[in-house]
Amino acid sequence: MASEATALEGGALQADLDLARRLQQADQSAYAQLCQRFGPALHGFAASCLGGDDELAEEVMIQTMTDAVRNIRRFDPRKAGLATWLYGIARRQVVAQRRKLTRRKSVPRSAQVSMDVTSELPAAGDLAGDLAARVDAHQQVAFLSEALSDLEMQVLILHCVDEFSLKEIARIVRRSEKAVDSLLHRARQKARERLAQDAE
C-alpha cells in the first residue's frame, strides 16, 4: 500500500514537473491542461473563502492561473508541489479580494445564498431534495464562516475539502506546521460548536 502511495505521489510530481516545463516553453496545450486540472478546485476554494461569490471566485481563479503562467519560472518543485504553489497564489488573491470586499458597503456575502446553485444540480435524481440539501449546506457554511476567522476557514477548507497535508497547508498559508495544526484544531472546535448550535 505504502509503495503504491509513493508511486502515485511520484507520478503526480512527475506530471507537475512536466506541466511546469511545458508552461515555461509557452506550450499552448499546457495552458488548457492547467485550466482543466486546477481550475475547478481553485474556483471551489476561492468561492468557499469568498462567501460563495462565484463571479469573484472565477476572477480569482483566472488571476491565479495568469500569475502562475507569468511566474512559472519561480516555481520550485523542491519546495512544494504545483498544486500547493497554485493554492498559495490563489490564497493571496483571495486575501486581496476580501480586503476589497470589506471596503465596499454592501450586504455581506455570508448573508446571501447564491442562486447559481440551481445550475450545479445533477441531471437526474431528486431535484427538490438535492436543491434543499445544497442550499442547506451553503447556509451552514455561511454560518461557519461567521464563526471562524478567514484564516481558520481557509485552513479548514484546504484540509477537509482539498485534502492537503499539514505541511502543504503551512506552505500555502505561510505559517508553521504547528501553527496550522493549532489553527485547524481551533477551527474544528468552533465549527463543531456552531453546528451543534444549529442542530438545536
Next chain:
Amino acid sequence: MPSELMRDELTIILKAARHQPRPGWEARALATVAGLRPRRHPNLVPILVAILVLLLLAAGVFAAVRLLIPGALEFMEGPMGGGPGSFHGHSFAGEVEWTTGEPPNSWANAAAKSGRLAFEMPIDDVPPTRTDIWVSDPEGGNVVNLTAEAGIGGVNCYPKWSPDETMILFLHCDPVEGLKPCKAGFHLFLINADGSGAREVAPGRDPPLTDGVWFPDSFHLVAGGDDGVNMRMDIWARDARVLPNVGSRAAVCPDGSLIVSHATEEDEVRGQSGVWRRLVLTDANGDHPRTLAEHFIRDADIVSHRAQHAQDAVQDPDLRKMTDAEVLDEVRVWVGPMLPVWSPDGTKIAFLAAMPFDPNGVFYRDQIEVWVYDLQTDQCTRITHDNVQQNYVRWTLRPRPAPRAGDDRGPGQPSTTGEAR
C-alpha cells in the same frame, strides 16, 4: 466517536457546499491565459533595493568625507552649459557678466527694465573725495546730478535702483576732515528717480543703517547697520523684523521668497582657530538657513598674509598706505564666497570668491574668481579660471552677441572693460 462523526459531517457539509465554476469558465480562463508568456527576467525588486542601498551608502560616505574635512575648499568644479558665463539649465537663466582687473573707482547700477543708469561720480579731487549720484539714459544721454539737485552734499555712493525704477537707495556720508567716509559713518538714504523726496531711511537709528537691498515689491528692504543686525522693513523703516540668519551683502531673489547673504563666524577646526566665511540661503524671514558654499580661514593664514603684505609693501607705495586693520580685513572679508547676485529667473546665484587657487600667485588679493551656484542641481561651478581679480558680477537676459570677425575675445574670455556695465 461522536467527534469523528462530527468531523465527517463537517467535511460532508463543506464538500456539499463546494461551488463549481459557472458554465463557460474554461473558455474564459483560456482566453485570458493563452496569450501569456512567462516572464523572462528575474524579480527586479532585490536588484533595485540593492542599488538603492548602494546609493545611500555612497551618499553617506560622501557626507562623512565632507564632514571630516572642514576647512577644505567646499566648492566643486563643474561642467559649464552653453558656453562660459552662459547658463541655460531648465530654463534660460541668463548670462553672467563681470569685470576683470582692479575695481573701477565709481559704482554704477543699471535699472533692470529700462536700462537707465544710476552712478556715482566724484565732483572734486580734494580728499575726502566728494561724490554725487547721477542718472542717465542707457546710452549716456540726459545726465542729471540727483543729489546736487536735492541739496545733499558730501559723499554719496552705491546707488541701487528700486525694481519699479521709481526710487534709488544710496549711501550718504557727511565728510569729516582727515577721516575716510567709512570711518565718518555712512547712512542709508533714499531718493526718488526725479530727484525729489531725498531722505534718510531710518533717521536717528543707532547704529545707522549702512546697507540696503530692495525686495521685488519696491516697498520693502533688507537693511542693516554696523551692529550686524539685518532687518526687513518698509521704506519708512516701519514693521522692522530682525532676519536672524541673514548676514551682510544680502541679495533677495526675484520673487522675494529667498535671501542669500554672506556670514562670518568665529570657529575652531582641528585645534586651529579662524573664521568661517559662508554663503547662506534663507527664506524671506531669515529662517531655514542653508549653507551654499563655505571656506574656513585659519588665523595662521591671516598671519602669513600679513607677512606677505609687509614684503609686497616694500615695492608698492599703495600697499604701504593700508592700515593693519585693512590688511586683516582683506583676508577676513574678502576671502571666501561673497557678493551674491541672483539670476533673473531665481534659479542660480553668481558670486565672487577669493581663494588661493594658484599657490604661486599673489596670495588672496588678486585671485577673485566668479562662481555660479545652481539651486536646481546644487552644483557650484567656477566659471573664471584666469587667476586674476574679477568684480561687479551681474546677470543679463540679453542674448550674447555673435563674435565679430577679428574679435579675439574667444569663449571663456569675459569682458575686461574695467567698468561696471
